Amino acid sequence: MGVGVMPIATVQQPRPRTMRRTLYARRGLQAAASAICFLVGYSALQMLHAFGRDPYAVKALSSIPLFARLLASGFIAGILGPITGAVVPEPERRLRWIPRTLGIAITLFVAVSVGFP
């Protein structure tokens, strides 16, 4: 007489390898995009400040301009970075662009900081 075995339906199958790879690539893209948005946003706000054209929304964040720019760039990065990382197609291929793009953002930031203190 055979023994009946009830299948356990709730056990989750492990995610396929490629799906996990894509997920981590997308998370990496989101982190890198946040950093790039922060650096570019801060540089843009810094240039506006140097020309005396601080946006009202940024001024309202703090009475100290440095802290206001920091908070505003943080908001920009916190919103735009994850969205950009989430909507970009082919995250594994795009991830290869990150070192160069991050390098360009760092160069831009240093140039703006030195040129427009």
Add this chain to the structure above:
Amino acid sequence: MSALVVRSLQHVHGHVGWLAALALAHPAVLLRRPERRVFGAALAGTVLVTVTALMGALIYPSYRAAVKPVIFSAAPTIGLLFERKEHLGVAALALAWCGLAMHGLAHRREAPRRDLGRAAFVAFAGAAFAATLAATGGLIVACYRSL
């Protein structure tokens, strides 16, 4: 905050800032081989730069009220150097956290380790560069005038 506390914080901020610059250079050097696991060094550098930034943010309002006007009236170049140092410190902080996140993701199972490791290398190298420039600027300003 009392003047003594602010002065003490300023000294600690300067020393920890140099430590942070060195600590951020460590993962950058190690990650020349992007698949290497250097989570301890990456975490130490990131924590140190975060502590430095927090101390800097605590003493900045006092500096702005007491020292900045004096420096700008006597030596505007030094005053502008201080402003540049602040921006570079912000970049070091952001890049260190980005590098830590990328490195943490790189060592998850089946993650694209090489590409994430390369991105973490660029982030830590940028953070170390910005932190070193910021620490040098801070040292020059502190030699000229401090709280």
